[in-house]
Amino acid sequence: MIQVEDALNIILKETFPLGAEKVAVLESLGRVLGESVYGGRIIPPRDNSSMDGYAVREVDTQEASPSNPIILDVIEDIPAGSIPKRAIGIGQAARIMTGAPIPEGADAVVKVEDTRQTGQRVELTVAAKKAENIRFAGEDVREGEEVIPAGTVVRPAEVGMMAALGKSFVSVYQRPVVAVIATGDELADIDDPVSSWKIVNSNAYSLTAQILQCGAVPLLMGIARDNREDLLAKFRPALRADVILSSGGVSVGDYDMVKDIMTEVGTDIEFWRVAMKPGKPLVYGRISGKPIFGLPGNPVSTMVSFEQFVRPVLLKMMGHRFLFRRTVQAVLKEGLDKQPELTYFVRVHVERKDGGYVAVLTGEQSSGILKSMVRANGLAILPKGVRNISSGERVTVQMIDDSFNMTLNPEYFQER
Numbered sequence: 001m002i003q004v005e006d007a008l009n010i011i012l013k014e015t016f017p018l019g020a021e022k023v024a025v026l027e028s029l030g031r032v033l034g035e036s037v038y039g040g041r042i043i044p045p046r047d048n049s050s051m052d053g054y055a056v057r058e059v060d061t062q063e064a065s066p067s068n069p070i071i072l073d074v075i076e077d078i079p080a081g082s083i084p085k086r087a088i089g090i091g092q093a094a095r096i097m098t099g100a101p102i103p104e105g106a107d108a109v110v111k112v113e114d115t116r117q118t119g120q121r122v123e124l125t126v127a128a129k130k131a132e133n134i135r136f137a138g139e140d141v142r143e144g145e146e147v148i149p150a151g152t153v154v155r156p157a158e159v160g161m162m163a164a165l166g167k168s169f170v171s172v173y174q175r176p177v178v179a180v181i182a183t184g185d186e187l188a189d190i191d192d193p194v195s196s197w198k199i200v201n202s203n204a205y206s207l208t209a210q211i212l213q214c215g216a217v218p219l220l221m222g223i224a225r226d227n228r229e230d231l232l233a234k235f236r237p238a239l240r241a242d243v244i245l246s247s248g249g250v251s252v253g254d255y256d257m258v259k260d261i262m263t264e265v266g267t268d269i270e271f272w273r274v275a276m277k278p279g280k281p282l283v284y285g286r287i288s289g290k291p292i293f294g295l296p297g298n299p300v301s302t303m304v305s306f307e308q309f310v311r312p313v314l315l316k317m318m319g320h321r322f323l324f325r326r327t328v329q330a331v332l333k334e335g336l337d338k339q340p341e342l343t344y345f346v347r348v349h350v351e352r353k354d355g356g357y358v359a360v361l362t363g364e365q366s367s368g369i370l371k372s373m374v375r376a377n378g379l380a381i382l383p384k385g386v387r388n389i390s391s392g393e394r395v396t397v398q399m400i401d402d403s404f405n406m407t408l409n410p411e412y413f414q415e416r
């Protein structure tokens with residue numbers, strides 16, 4: 001039996017980012033940039049006004065005050081998107097809109113609130129300051145500067161910046177294809193007629209959802225029955241994927257054949273059984289350099305072992321630098337006994353209280369109770385070596401749902 005940290009070290013040491021691919025800029029959202037984005041053009045492209053007002057020569061306005069307004073000739077109207085036709089000379093101004101280019105000769109913009117226009121003349125009641133209300137060419141992006149470094153996870157701001165730079169396609173790390181094989185004679189498809197000796201293959205759904213949530217691409221292989229032929233028939237084509245996952249059949253029962261099948265198709269098994277609960281019977285190996293996981297079949301064990309081992313692998317393959325969930329320190333509301341040789345991942349609901357966090361168990365912690373996973377937003381990590389945790393003790397909680405920290409103002413949720 002291997003420790004959780006050692007298992008993770010082995011797995012991650014052998015995992016590398018996939019190659020890059022070009023995608024349309026909007027498709028890059030949430031993906032990791034495989035190239036740095038440089039300023040191939042300057043932004044803004046030329047000096048322009050940040051206010052609706054009048055482009056002026058600062059020297060002409062120095063004497064202006066509410067009791068001594070200065071009067072200038074308005075020689076032109078410059079809407080955004082147009083090019084000024086005339087230079088501003090002594091005693092002249094141009095009416096200008098936000099975003100419109102600054103005309104030759106002008107070195108400041110007086111905002112419209114500080115002016116009064118009558119006919120072709122404008123009266124200024126305040127003196128302009130040099131460069132006031134002007135956005136200068138290149139003040140956002142300079143020619144050739146690195147604007148977004150490779151390795152950045154693309155957010156809406158990066159999408160907007162790339163668009164502003166005219167970058168319609170960008171290089172991002174590829175997304176791994178992840179094969180999912182469910183094993184078990186007791187499994188039925190979601191729409192199959194129910195019977196008391198069949199259960200729905202829910203693991204394929206939770207796993208697929210976890211894969212999608214990571215940003216990877218699921219490849220559903222269906223259900224393999226607990227016999228060699230059927231398992232081989234599902235495992236062999238799954239080997240086309242970048243990562244192979246199965247659920248079930250990894251314990252010590254008479255029909256737990258997954259480890260043998262993995263060996264038969266050519267896997268180098270690196271470990272079987274991790275000192276954790278849930279998820280203990282996990283099998284991990286490599287086949288032609290690809291990671292292959294035999295996840296335990298209990299619905300919570302499947303999900304928790306995915307969280308601990310598969311998610312970091314997929315994120316690393318997609319070029320991510322941050323592979324792990326955020327953790328918080330929380331006060332556990334209920335005591336718990338545990339086997340000291342195992343690390344426990346306990347389903348909890350974390351809430352903010354008095355400036356700190358409290359974690360409440362979400363119910364029965366057996367590995368078949370998916371409902372307590374549904375109610376959980378975190379997994380409290382109870383370390384090996386510890387025999388029990390008392391109520392009120394501080395624990396580290398891995399947050400599997402990041403929205404927990406929102407302020408819940410009930411008023412926002414009233415329906416019409």
Ligand SMILES: Nc1nc2c(c(=O)[nH]1)N[C@H]1C(S)=C(S)[C@@H](COP(=O)(O)OP(=O)(O)OC[C@H]3O[C@@H](n4cnc5c(N)ncnc54)[C@H](O)[C@@H]3O)O[C@H]1N2
Binds near residue numbers: 187203
């Ligand atoms: N004698 C022992 N028995 C068991 C041990 C052990 O150490 N000694 N370990 C237990 C632990 S811990 C786990 S976890 C399970 C893992 O067993 P398997 O990976 O072999 O899983 P199965 O036996 O195939 O199924 C376990 C459980 O989960 C249900 N299941 C399986 N696949 C799905 C699916 N796709 N969707 C929904 N539910 C699924 C299955 O019906 C079983 O109830 O072994 C313990 N036993």
Ligand code: MOO
Binds near residue numbers: 368
């Ligand atoms: O360790 Mo198993 O994964 O509890 O149910």
